[in-house]
Amino acid sequence: xxxxxxxxxxxxxxxxxxxxxxxxxxxxxxxxxxxxxxxxxxxxxxxxxxxxxxxxxxxxxxxxxxxxxxxxxxxxxxxxxxxxxxxxxxxxxxxxxxxxxxxxxxxxxxxxxxxx
Amino acid sequence: xxxxxxxxxxxxxxxxxxxxxxxxxxxxxxxxxxxxxxxxxxxxxxxxxxxxxxxxxxxxxxxxxxxxxxxxxxxxxxxxxxxxxxxxxxxxxxxxxxxxxxxxxxxxx
Numbered sequence: 001x002x003x004x005x006x007x008x009x010x011x012x013x014x015x016x017x018x019x020x021x022x023x024x025x026x027x028x029x030x031x032x033x034x035x036x037x038x039x040x041x042x043x044x045x046x047x048x049x050x051x052x053x054x055x056x057x058x059x060x061x062x063x064x065x066x067x068x069x070x071x072x073x074x075x076x077x078x079x080x081x082x083x084x085x086x087x088x089x090x091x092x093x094x095x096x097x098x099x100x101x102x103x104x105x106x107x108x109x110x111x112x113x114x115x116x
Numbered sequence: 117x118x119x120x121x122x123x124x125x126x127x128x129x130x131x132x133x134x135x136x137x138x139x140x141x142x143x144x145x146x147x148x149x150x151x152x153x154x155x156x157x158x159x160x161x162x163x164x165x166x167x168x169x170x171x172x173x174x175x176x177x178x179x180x181x182x183x184x185x186x187x188x189x190x191x192x193x194x195x196x197x198x199x200x201x202x203x204x205x206x207x208x209x210x211x212x213x214x215x216x217x218x219x220x221x222x223x224x225x
Binding site: 014040041042043044045048050058090097098099100101104105106107108109110 | 120146147149157158159160164166204206207211212213215216217218222
C-alpha cells in the first residue's frame with residue numbers, strides 16, 4: 001500500500017541517549033517534513049527537505065538533525081535526548097514545495113517518544 | 117509573528133450542522149488547508165482553498181475570505197465518526213505550513 005511508514009511506533013528512551021526515528025515514503029514525493037505534536041499546541045515543524053540532497057530548519061530544530069540521501073528516506077536523529085523532547089513525531093511528504101495543491105502534505109502514522 | 121486561531125473545542129449533535137472557524141495572520145498566503153485528526157492517529161487531508169469562496173466536497177465544505185484572513189469548515193449531517201480534531205493550516209510565503217492548535221469536535225447522539 002502506497003504511503004508513508006514510520007518506525008518505531010513508540011519508544012521509551014533514557015535521557016542522554018541517541019535515537020533515530022525512521023521515515024520512508026513510496027509516493028516519489030519531492031518534499032518531506034518532520035513535525036512534533038504536543039498537547040494543546042499545533043504541529044510544529046522541526047526540519048524539512050524540499051528535494052533529495054537538501055534540508056532546512058523549521059520552527060523548532062534545536063536538538064534534532066536530519067539527512068536526505070535519497071527521495072524515499074528522511075530519518076530524524078536526536079543526538080542526546082532530553083525529557084522536553086517527549087512528544088508524538090509525525091513525518092509527512094508532499095509532491096512539491098512550490099505553492100498550490102501540490103503542497104498537500106500526507107502524514108505517516110507517527111512515533112510516540114517518551115524521554116525519561 | 118504568524119498566528120492561526122481556532123476554537124479549542126466544540127460540541128454538536130448527530131445529524132446537525134457545525135461550522136468551525138479559523139482566522140489567520142501569516143507572512144504571505146499560498147493556500148489554506150483543513151485536516152481531520154482522530155485521537156491517536158495522523159492528520160488526514162480534507163480540503164484546500166486558495167481562491168475566495170466555497171469549496172464543497174460531499175458532507176464537508178470549506179470557505180475562504182483572503183481579505184478577512186478567515187476560513188471555515190462546514191460539516192453537514194454529522195455522524196459519530198466525525199468526532200475528531202480539525203486542523204487549519206496556512207501555506208506561507210516560504211511554502212511552509214503554519215498550523216493552528218486544532219478544534220476538538222465532540223458529537224453527541
